[in-house]
Amino acid sequence: MLTIYELRELVKLLEQTDIESFEVNNEDSSLRIKRRNVNQVAVVHQAPAQPISAPPVTSAPVITLPKKDTIERPVVTIPADAPKKSVEVTENLYKITSPMVGTFYAAPAADAAPYVSVNDRVEPTTIVCIVEAMKLFNEIEAEVKGEIVQVLVENGQLVEHGQPLFLVKQV
Numbered sequence: 001m002l003t004i005y006e007l008r009e010l011v012k013l014l015e016q017t018d019i020e021s022f023e024v025n026n027e028d029s030s031l032r033i034k035r036r037n038v039n040q041v042a043v044v045h046q047a048p049a050q051p052i053s054a055p056p057v058t059s060a061p062v063i064t065l066p067k068k069d070t071i072e073r074p075v076v077t078i079p080a081d082a083p084k085k086s087v088e089v090t091e092n093l094y095k096i097t098s099p100m101v102g103t104f105y106a107a108p109a110a111d112a113a114p115y116v117s118v119n120d121r122v123e124p125t126t127i128v129c130i131v132e133a134m135k136l137f138n139e140i141e142a143e144v145k146g147e148i149v150q151v152l153v154e155n156g157q158l159v160e161h162g163q164p165l166f167l168v169k170q171v
Contacts, residue, residue, distance in 0.1 A: 010134065016101050016160055094144045095164040102133035104165065106155045114155075116166070120148045128166055131159060146170040 014022060014033060023032045098104070106114040106129055116128045122142035131138050146168040153165055 006135075012158065013101055013133065016158055092170045093149060094146065094168045094170050096128060096140065096142060096144075096166040096168060098131055098159040098161060098163045098165055099140070100131055100133050100138065101161050102131040102138070102159060104153045104155065104157050104159045105130040105132060105137075106151070116142075116148050116151075118148055118150065122146060122148060122168060140165070142166075142168060144168055144170050 010022075011033065021032070021034045024030070106116075108115070108130065115130075116122060116126070122128060123145055124141065124143050126142045127139045128142050128148075129140050131140055148166055149169045150167040151165070152167065153159055153163070159165065
């Protein structure tokens with residue numbers, strides 16, 4: 001069974017896509033999520049897929065989330081003394097993009113150094129970050145030889161499929 005935290009994370013990921021319905025079945029449980037409309041998502045049911053010896057459940061739990069515009073979003077503040085770097089987009093800059101919807105992680109662990117930073121040299125097989133989708137950690141490779149010019153997302157930020165993560169000056 002999924003915890004309420006895992007359900008919330010799954011709903012957050014689904015809000016970032018155009019998916020209208022989602023269903024997962026495994027040995028122990030079944031989960032079906034269906035959008036009611038563009039501003040509201042409901043968990044239709046989560047119940048055991050196979051009969052068990054426990055008494056039957058008469059109704060499945062339904063979780064209704066508030067409309068998107070009423071969900072509290074964390075506010076990110078950037079210190080005034082933080083360096084501001086502007087990058088001119090030229091024809092030799094390559095965008096490393098996210099191959100999926102998920103959570104961006106710059107490092108392999110919370111207390112570890114990031115995989116890459118600005119001015120680091122990368123090779124096509126250099127791991128630059130991790131994108132977590134549904135508890136699967138996917139290592140993202142640079143795919144080009146060059147130098148990291150700019151990191152476009154923050155650690156822990158939700159990213160979309162195709163969203164640029166890094167700018168690389170190709171060499």
